[in-house]
Every structure is written in C-alpha cells, then in structure tokens.
Amino acid sequence: MSVNGIPHQVITSVQTRKETEPIYFLPYERTPGLKLDNVLIVGAGTGTDVAIALSQGARHVDAVEIDPEIYRLGQQLNPERPYRDPRVSVHIDDGRAFVQRTDQRYNLVIFALPDSLTLVSGQSSLRLESYLFTREAMSRVRGLLQPDGVFGMYNFYRASWLVDRLATTLQVVYGRPPCVESVGNFGHEALFLAGQSPTAVVCPSTWKATTRFTQPATDNEPFLYLKQRGIPALYLKTLLAILAVALLAVWLYAGRLRRGRQYADLFFMGAAFLLLETKSVVQFALLFGTTWLVNALVFAGVLLAVLGAVEVSRRVTFRRPGWLYLWLLIALGISWAVPPDTLLRFGPPLRFAVAVTLAGTPIFLANLAFAQRFKDVATSATAFGLNLLGAILGGALEYSALVVGYRALALFAAALYGLAFLFGRRHLRRGVPARG
Known part of the structure; x- marks a missing residue:
C-alpha cells in the first residue's frame, strides 16, 4: 500500500x-x-x-x-x-x-x-x-x-x-x-x-550517543527531523525567490510602490495576520490532534472571525480606531503568556472554549482594525497589493519558528501590528463621527 x-x-x-x-x-x-x-x-x-x-x-x-x-x-x-x-x-x-x-x-x-x-x-x-x-x-x-x-x-x-x-x-x-x-x-x-522499572526490560545493550548531543523535540519546537536549529538553505532560497516574484508582481500590477507608502500599515497587517493564522493551526493541532477535521474547523473559525469583523465594520465606524490596536496587543500578549500545553489539563469542552477565545480574539480584533482602515483607502488596488505582499512576507516569517519556536510567532505578530500602528497614525488621528 x-x-x-x-x-x-x-x-x-x-x-x-x-x-x-x-x-x-x-x-x-x-x-x-x-x-x-x-x-x-x-x-x-x-x-x-x-x-x-x-x-x-x-x-x-x-x-x-x-x-x-x-x-x-x-x-x-x-x-x-x-x-x-x-x-x-x-x-x-x-x-x-x-x-x-x-x-x-x-x-x-x-x-x-x-x-x-x-x-x-x-x-x-x-x-x-x-x-x-x-x-x-x-x-x-x-x-x-x-x-x-x-x-x-x-x-x-x-x-x-x-x-x-x-x-x-x-x-x-x-x-x-x-x-x-x-x-x-x-x-x-x-x-x-x-x-517504568529499570528491570522491566531485558536489554542486550543500552544506548550510547554516536553523534553530538541533540536536544529533544518539544511542543514549542516539534521539529523531530530538523537536525540543528535554523532555517535550511533550500528553504531560504525558495522563500527569497517567492518574495522577489511577489514584489515584482505588486510593483507591476498594483502601482509603483512609492505610491503605496501611505498604505505601509496595511503591508504590516498582512504579514501579521498570516502569522496569527499559522499559530492557530499549530495550537489546535497540539490541543485537538492533527486531523483534517481539526484543520477544517480552524480555517472555518478564521473565516467566521473575518466575516464578523467585516459585518461590524460595515455597521460601525470607531471614533478612535487606535484603541483596537491596544486591545489587539493585549490579546496577543495573553495568547503568548498562556503556554498551549497548560490547556491540555482541561477536558475537551473547556479546552475548546479557552482555545477558541485565545486564538479567535486576536484574529477578530486584527480584522476589525484592518476593515476600519481599508474602507477609507483611496486606491484599493494599491492598498490590497501592499497587503497581499505583506501576507506573503508573513508566510515566509512562519519559518522563523524553526529557530525560535511557535510561541514566538505571537510576539512577531505583535511587533508587526505595532509597526502598522506607527505607520498608520495619521489615519488613526483623523476624527470620524461614529455611525451605527
């Protein structure tokens, strides 16, 4: 077979x-x-x-x-x-x-x-x-x-x-x-x-290492087949080639990049969101298993969070959208501070509820901030092109987990959303009357 x-x-x-x-x-x-x-x-x-x-x-x-x-x-x-x-x-x-x-x-x-x-x-x-x-x-x-x-x-x-x-x-x-x-x-x-007992196994010979000491894989770094911590050269070359092609495509079809400077915050949002999505897939794989059903539920949850954020933004415009970034960073900090393996002590219903809250809250807030920003752009093609390029960068940054582990992705996402806040301050300072 x-x-x-x-x-x-x-x-x-x-x-x-x-x-x-x-x-x-x-x-x-x-x-x-x-x-x-x-x-x-x-x-x-x-x-x-x-x-x-x-x-x-x-x-x-x-x-x-x-x-x-x-x-x-x-x-x-x-x-x-x-x-x-x-x-x-x-x-x-x-x-x-x-x-x-x-x-x-x-x-x-x-x-x-x-x-x-x-x-x-x-x-x-x-x-x-x-x-x-x-x-x-x-x-x-x-x-x-x-x-x-x-x-x-x-x-x-x-x-x-x-x-x-x-x-x-x-x-x-x-x-x-x-x-x-x-x-x-x-x-x-x-x-x-x-x-359990030293005498439980009749062993002809116990193990003695034949290579340099190799650290055990952990739930944070479950890379059994990665000999040394780091990103393999083949991965790096492939990722650089993908980023180069994506940059060229955006430059050709979404307007020259100089025109997109005003949308730099959308670029960082795209990169951060891909990291959030990856972290959710990995976390649910640990908590509930690596079955196709679990993956399908994760992606369905991400799409529902996106849809919910879009619907909220369609009906409500926030007077101070900068507060969304503050709540987002707090949610990411909590997500990072709670090791996923601590949730394994809970029964499946409670574990699912906590996991959905920890993973879904940052995704919902991130999409809420994105939707609030994107509906005010003047050139949607250029803005979306920069966001798409950022998403490709985020997909590449996912491989940094091979060096620092999956928990660190939450910190990287927080840093990227922090950059999005800094580059989008002019937009955030504009007072917009709330409507509902």
Missing part, C-alpha cells in the same frame, strides 16, 4: 512478518513476564501490529489509527482479521490527542511506525506525527503506564542523529538510557524500549 505515491505498508500474516521483520516481536521478547492485560498501539495501520500483540497473549488492545481508509483496508484485507477481534477497540484519532484524552493505564504502549509522509497543512512545518515525539508527549505516555509498564517504538531511521534525539528524549523522561536495538542494515530499522 502506498501513501502519496510512496510505499508505506505491506499487509502480511503474523508468521510471515516474524520471518521477515523480527523487530516487531522484540518488545515482547525483551519483556518476559510482562502481563499484557491492556496494550496501546499508536499507528495501528492495517492491523499487523495489533495481530502480533494478540498472538503474544494481549487480553485487550486499543488500536489508534488516524487514517480511516488505512483502517478500512486493514479490516478488509488483513488475513489475521485483527480488527474483527472482540479484544480490540479501534480509535480513528490522532495519536497525541488520544494519549492526552485517555484515562486508561497500560502494560505496554507501542508507537508502531507512525510516519505520515505528509504535512498537517501548508500553513505550518508540522507533520501529522510531530507532536507524538516531543518530550511532553513522552512524559504523558509514561504517565499512562502501569507500575511494571513498558514503552516501545520502532521505525526506519536513516540518520544516527535522529536515533540519538529520540533516545535522548526517552533518557530525559525516564531518567536513564533506553534500550536501543538495530535490526538489519537497510534503512536503520531500530527499536526503542523504556520501562
């Missing part, structure tokens, strides 16, 4: 898998005597990992798979029929979201090759599984383990520094080096095991 044109999974029987890829069985062989009353498998795929757990004596398995089509194929084609076994509970959900939400305790938790081969959205640098491998996620998984419980994960790791990063993360969480075994040479297939 291929995903996005890339070979992804092969459906086989348990016996065939044992003969061809014994690494799938090592979590059970390295934990003799471990009771398998309750097992969690994240990245259940077409069901082979679930079938293996059942063959090893698991009494109950929670199988988490984010893609309903992959689950459907496994249900129909897997020769072991694991998804039809009464001992299996299937959850079509994001792995991190399930881990945060469940109150179950497990004897064994396995991350079974969770590799999405795709991004969450063009609005961010996240992959679907990014939040599964952060320090905070691993800490949460440890909290789900029984006193004798064990965590394991296996995948193909094509770089030794990536193995070291994951092993370092487990060492930080469990307080001791994990058991790391490599099986075969192709693709660096490796297994990580870490137990």
Whole structure:
C-alpha cells in the first residue's frame, strides 16, 4: 500500500512478518513476564501490529489509527482479521490527542511506525506525527503506564542523529538510557524500549550517543527531523525567490510602490495576520490532534472571525480606531503568556472554549482594525497589493519558528501590528463621527 505515491505498508500474516521483520516481536521478547492485560498501539495501520500483540497473549488492545481508509483496508484485507477481534477497540484519532484524552493505564504502549509522509497543512512545518515525539508527549505516555509498564517504538531511521534525539528524549523522561536495538542494515530499522522499572526490560545493550548531543523535540519546537536549529538553505532560497516574484508582481500590477507608502500599515497587517493564522493551526493541532477535521474547523473559525469583523465594520465606524490596536496587543500578549500545553489539563469542552477565545480574539480584533482602515483607502488596488505582499512576507516569517519556536510567532505578530500602528497614525488621528 502506498501513501502519496510512496510505499508505506505491506499487509502480511503474523508468521510471515516474524520471518521477515523480527523487530516487531522484540518488545515482547525483551519483556518476559510482562502481563499484557491492556496494550496501546499508536499507528495501528492495517492491523499487523495489533495481530502480533494478540498472538503474544494481549487480553485487550486499543488500536489508534488516524487514517480511516488505512483502517478500512486493514479490516478488509488483513488475513489475521485483527480488527474483527472482540479484544480490540479501534480509535480513528490522532495519536497525541488520544494519549492526552485517555484515562486508561497500560502494560505496554507501542508507537508502531507512525510516519505520515505528509504535512498537517501548508500553513505550518508540522507533520501529522510531530507532536507524538516531543518530550511532553513522552512524559504523558509514561504517565499512562502501569507500575511494571513498558514503552516501545520502532521505525526506519536513516540518520544516527535522529536515533540519538529520540533516545535522548526517552533518557530525559525516564531518567536513564533506553534500550536501543538495530535490526538489519537497510534503512536503520531500530527499536526503542523504556520501562517504568529499570528491570522491566531485558536489554542486550543500552544506548550510547554516536553523534553530538541533540536536544529533544518539544511542543514549542516539534521539529523531530530538523537536525540543528535554523532555517535550511533550500528553504531560504525558495522563500527569497517567492518574495522577489511577489514584489515584482505588486510593483507591476498594483502601482509603483512609492505610491503605496501611505498604505505601509496595511503591508504590516498582512504579514501579521498570516502569522496569527499559522499559530492557530499549530495550537489546535497540539490541543485537538492533527486531523483534517481539526484543520477544517480552524480555517472555518478564521473565516467566521473575518466575516464578523467585516459585518461590524460595515455597521460601525470607531471614533478612535487606535484603541483596537491596544486591545489587539493585549490579546496577543495573553495568547503568548498562556503556554498551549497548560490547556491540555482541561477536558475537551473547556479546552475548546479557552482555545477558541485565545486564538479567535486576536484574529477578530486584527480584522476589525484592518476593515476600519481599508474602507477609507483611496486606491484599493494599491492598498490590497501592499497587503497581499505583506501576507506573503508573513508566510515566509512562519519559518522563523524553526529557530525560535511557535510561541514566538505571537510576539512577531505583535511587533508587526505595532509597526502598522506607527505607520498608520495619521489615519488613526483623523476624527470620524461614529455611525451605527
């Protein structure tokens, strides 16, 4: 089975898998005597990992798979029929979201090759599984383990520094080096095991770093596959090329840029708004999972905030629009001051309400300020062109998160709105009678 044109999974029987890829069985062989009353498998795929757990004596398995089509194929084609076994509970959900939400305790938790081969959205640098491998996620998984419980994960790791990063993360969480075994040479297939107890895993050899120390990924910087903090050269070249083409297009079709100096504030508004949108996508991905439904709800919320601001501006003209910037900066400050992971302690309804408030308030106020400004422009084509160019800059600035993390985007947006206020002061000082 291929995903996005890339070979992804092969459906086989348990016996065939044992003969061809014994690494799938090592979590059970390295934990003799471990009771398998309750097992969690994240990245259940077409069901082979679930079938293996059942063959090893698991009494109950929670199988988490984010893609309903992959689950459907496994249900129909897997020769072991694991998804039809009464001992299996299937959850079509994001792995991190399930881990945060469940109150179950497990004897064994396995991350079974969770590799999405795709991004969450063009609005961010996240992959679907990014939040599964952060320090905070691993800490949460440890909290789900029984006193004798064990965590394991296996995948193909094509770089030794990536193995070291994951092993370092487990060492930080469990307080001791994990058991790391490599099986075969192709693709660096490796297994990580870490137990609540130091004696929970029979380990042939504990992990020792082979590369320079690599920091664990975090919820603020969930870039597992970024070797060093920074923006890759390929990204920089591509972004500069996009900005150059956009600048040329605006210069040609929206009037010469000198004519647009009076609309510099709209340029900064465009850049700041794209950062707000990106931050919202990333924050909701952490809080509710990296599913397409969550992304759709985020974008729907952004559009509703835009529509609401437009409708308010159509009916009301503010005497002192400068106050909108003050309230906007306060909202951004609150959004930055509240770490997203603190919201994970709340139940889903309260978490959703708080998240919508924290993310939606700045977006609504930003669009209210924009709508108040744009309805007074003399040359709408030039003004919109500058705003569009700013939006492209904001899309490029999103990649600064690779250096400073996603929380800092709120500060960048605040700085850009501050510049918009400074460059638009002449407009803001004009007294306009309020109308309703």
